[in-house]
Amino acid sequence: MKENKKLIKDVLKKTLNREDKFENLVLNLALKKMAGAKDDAAGVFYSKKQKRVIMASKTLEGVYDIPEGTETIDDNAFWGCAYVEEIKIPQTVTRIGNEAFARCMSLKKLVIPASVKTLGYNPFIDLNSHIVDCQSPHFVIENKLMYSADQKTLIACLTDAAMVIIPKTVEQISDFAFTRRRNLKKVVIPDTVKAIGSDAFSDCDSLEEIVIPASVSTIEGHAFAYCDKLKKITFLGVVEHVARTTISNCESLKKIIVPEGASKHYIKQLHVPLELEDIVMENVKKGDKHVEVSEE
Structure with missing residues (x-):
């Protein structure tokens, strides 16, 4: 995980002005969010107890199953995953964050299970209705x-x-x-x-x-x-x-x-x-x- 944190920090440093207090705050929040995170074989990061999907690799492709027990899909978690075709969300998920699936341009199927109670602002930017199947009441x-x-x-x-x-x-x-x-x-x-x-x-x-x-x-x-x-x-x-x-x-x-x-x-x-x-x-x-x- 130390290597992952270092990589994240290096990437953020390249895009942020170190003299800017707001941007430094963004950097610190990002590092705090990733603290203790673990990635799976597909390159998708989860919180330490695997209750939250934090961030997916932009190289994610094909069909991806979010494991049972996951409760939250974080803001921008799958943003820009241009090659993933289907993301399977378990019935344990109750919240989907802001722009969570935005710009997943190859996505063919996304079922929102009945368990989902909260949506952040438009998790579905660039997606159309034939892709999204909402089963939540x-x-x-x-x-x-x-x-x-x-x-x-x-x-x-x-x-x-x-x-x-x-x-x-x-x-x-x-x-x-x-x-x-x-x-x-x-x-x-x-x-x-x-x-x-x-x-x-x-x-x-x-x-x-x-x-x-x-x-x-x-x-x-x-x-x-x-x-x-x-x-x-x-x-x-x-x-x-x-x-x-x-x-x-x-x-x-x-x-x-x-x-x-x-x-x-x-x-x-x-x-x-x-x-x-x-x-x-x-x-x-x-x-x-x-x-x-x-x-x-």
């Missing part, structure tokens, strides 16, 4: 979208469709729910949604226009960041909390349409540079409940 997949059991929280988009209509049951769009859905051109957000999580629509390269209903009170950081073709965003109401990075790196953005009298609020909240303030336009009249997204 705590979550549901319907029309290629994954929700909490009551369908109030949208957890993950599991389709590469060009258009998605979010149902009116949804009140919250989770962190990273639609990230990297690069064929998505149009999404309809209902007026039941109150919160949009961080990176919810980040890296949606084909998304050109978005309408935020007046019901939304919170938009977290990078919610629409790095949407290369996003040209227009319309706010039908005054969102109380809009993270400054909501639309960062949207280089094609030409119009931000806001309600009458709300331009100063959005310029301040979004930290719109002085030279771009003219793209914020007060064209939404009080009482407007919907603005059609153009088909151009």
Whole structure:
């Protein structure tokens, strides 16, 4: 294990600035997480008592069985395992962490057992609904979208469709729910949604226009960041909390349409540079409940 810790430390050192206190904290947390970890024959690391899957080797391939007795699949545990085709999860697992299976590009089958009670933010980035079979009563997949059991929280988009209509049951769009859905051109957000999580629509390269209903009170950081073709965003109401990075790196953005009298609020909240303030336009009249997204 000493050799493994040294290897991890060497890799992290190469990517971190030793003068940065935050990055040093990341380094120390990573080393603490790996303390006592053991890897199996496939190169998958487990906690000392084998209750947690910590990290899998990026060379993992074929079919992999997580052993009985495992309770938690850690954040990013299988992230970027591009060659694994199936991961078998035992009925002892109760929690799957953030982005746990993200970017497993060769994955053909993933069954979420009934024992799973907790999901981190979008464990299934880049995966589609025909791959994920959810047997847990705590979550549901319907029309290629994954929700909490009551369908109030949208957890993950599991389709590469060009258009998605979010149902009116949804009140919250989770962190990273639609990230990297690069064929998505149009999404309809209902007026039941109150919160949009961080990176919810980040890296949606084909998304050109978005309408935020007046019901939304919170938009977290990078919610629409790095949407290369996003040209227009319309706010039908005054969102109380809009993270400054909501639309960062949207280089094609030409119009931000806001309600009458709300331009100063959005310029301040979004930290719109002085030279771009003219793209914020007060064209939404009080009482407007919907603005059609153009088909151009």
